[in-house]
Amino acid sequence: MxxxxxxxxxxxxxxxxxxxxxxxxxxxxxxxxxxxxxxxxxxxxxxxxxxxxxxxxxxxxxxxxxxxxxxxxxxxxxxxxxxxxxxxxxxxxxxxxxxxxxxxxxxxxxxxxxxxxxxxxxxxxxxxxxxxxxxxxxxxxxxxxxxxxxxxxxxxxxxxxxxxxxxxxxxxxxxxxxxxxxxxxxxxxxxxxxxxxxxxxxxxxxxxxxxxxxxxxxxxxxxxxxxxxxxxxxxxxxxxxxxxxxxxxxxxxxxxxxxxxxxLIGRHMDTGDYNKNCPKLRRAVNSLFESYVRTDLESLLVDYVPRPGFDHLNNFFEMLFMCSNALVKYTISVLSQYDSQNGDLHSVDDVLPFYPDPLKEAMHSMRRVIEGVGWLKWGDVRANVIEAQLGYCLRKLEMDIQPGxxxxxxxxxxxxxxx
Ligand SMILES: C[S@@+](CC[C@H](N)C(=O)[O-])C[C@H]1O[C@@H](n2cnc3c(N)ncnc32)[C@H](O)[C@@H]1O
The missing domain is CATH 3.40.50.150 (Vaccinia Virus protein VP39)
Structure with missing residues (x-):
């Protein structure tokens, strides 16, 4: 009782x-x-x-x-x-x-x-x-x-x-x-x-x-x-x-x-209440940080829709979203080329010298993380470590590029x- x-x-x-x-x-x-x-x-x-x-x-x-x-x-x-x-x-x-x-x-x-x-x-x-x-x-x-x-x-x-x-x-x-x-x-x-x-x-x-x-x-x-x-x-x-x-x-x-x-992840990205073209990035990033949940990384890609007449704003968002997309695509590519059985990375996309420094830094970090821990067999290393690091890299990218x-x-x- x-x-x-x-x-x-x-x-x-x-x-x-x-x-x-x-x-x-x-x-x-x-x-x-x-x-x-x-x-x-x-x-x-x-x-x-x-x-x-x-x-x-x-x-x-x-x-x-x-x-x-x-x-x-x-x-x-x-x-x-x-x-x-x-x-x-x-x-x-x-x-x-x-x-x-x-x-x-x-x-x-x-x-x-x-x-x-x-x-x-x-x-x-x-x-x-x-x-x-x-x-x-x-x-x-x-x-x-x-x-x-x-x-x-x-x-x-x-x-x-x-x-x-x-x-x-x-x-x-x-x-x-x-x-x-x-x-x-x-x-x-x-x-x-x-x-x-x-x-x-x-x-x-x-x-x-x-x-x-x-x-x-x-x-x-x-x-x-x-x-x-x-x-x-x-x-x-x-x-x-x-x-x-x-x-x-x-x-x-x-x-x-x-x-x-x-x-990238304001709460109204996901509601679309004031812009129906927003991708549901908050939901996707919440999933990146959640242990034992794997994320469809493609859902982090943004197809930016400019608003005519606001060139300076469009240019800024275009650049930020192109950078975040490049980081996500690079991460997908490294994951696809990584052999977790023997810890080899078969090939890797180029990090081009003219990319903005924060993007280059984030790409290098993701590669090092995947190579460093991708071979681990205990726990779901993709869901628990690699995806969380992608969340932190996206966060760092936003922090470095935002103009305040x-x-x-x-x-x-x-x-x-x-x-
Ligand atoms: C956006 S919320 C932020 C709450 C909290 N700082 C947080 O980080 O979660 C704004 C807060 O301001 C309070 N607020 C709004 N008008 C106020 C007023 N005239 N005097 C005192 N507090 C007020 C609201 O009640 C609410 O808690």
Missing amino acids: TEKKAYSQAATTGKYDKSTGLLGKYDNVRKFWEDQVTGIFLRPPLSELVKRKRQRLERIRILDLGCGSGDGYDLLTGVTTKDPGIYEYITAALTPDMVREYVGVDINEDLLSQAASTYGHIPKVHFVCDDMSEGLPAAMVDEEPFDVYFTSFGTLSHFHHDQSVKLIADICKHAPDGAIFMGDWLGRYSYEWQELWHHPADKEYFMDYRISYIYPNEERDDAEVAVFPLRLVSQDEVRAMIKEAEKVSGTKIKPIIFFDRSI KGMGHGLVGIFEIRK
Whole structure:
């Protein structure tokens, strides 16, 4: 009887749910691509901050604005150091013991209760329900200054230009010298929403955003999908907001880096809601990262459809997709030429000298990976090692080629506040 109760309890709490990285909010792309890419770009300023605070015998205070389910805590403490070496096992740039406090603010009580149930047991983690639409909430202004003012996954796209300027200016007034501010918006020119490219660049534009991707394909058409406005921005629009915030706050906001995140694998690639020509790349890349699942590598190939009248955007996407296609085709070719019985590679396509360096590097890496491990007999080395590495190579290609101008699902700016 008690046994039955125990199993039923496990089932109803969701702890027995079959977990897979192929779908959902925390799919493989979110874990192994989006969170990691954000972390890699954050690594230099975060490591520098940690070093500086360590020298002063101080720890780090983090404010996560629009924290939702509180995942910023894991993202920030998951940022790795550069080249930890293969022997080390502690690879975090910001280990949890160096965090003095993490405060998450959000307007949504449901998300905050999810955040509290996941992270509430950590004594230094706190969540506050408040509205940021008129600037930094008063309860936060009364807090001690933070070292990191963090937003993630499009949070700042909820706000108009003037609201964002006020929020950023409030952050700058509140922050100490040397604090990091990370702003995260939706990019204006993602291929996912090619149908929206024509909206005038000099006027702020909010798209009708559908979270349709949480439904599996077969349920999507019948699902009642909520729609809400989210602002699409270019790097120029972010720079304009930063300039105004500098003026209002009387501080200097130094851009450290802008980057486009999720050009290849934004969530709306697979829904086709705003561009029916998008290939379902997120699904394919989720499969690359999933253990014991082999992927049809041809499903990663993109047949780019240009939009007439947008030459500079078409040229960029044409080049990026030609590079990713070349990498995928090269990988297919090396796999087809590799003899896993005796570990020989019969022949290999040329890596042409005029290819962009990031593509050449990715091709060489895939060849070395396949030759290095292709002979292994235990575990499914193709599904578990080679395909995952192709996922990382595609990720690296996107990171190296993106211009940080608003070409991806996300446009992120990392800044240092100087006083
Ligand atoms: C795109 S989600 C990002 C959530 C979280 N940072 C993540 O990475 O999963 C945007 C978040 O901003 C919050 N938000 C929107 N408008 C807000 C407001 N006026 N004040 C505070 N939070 C707000 C939403 O509730 C939501 O949790």
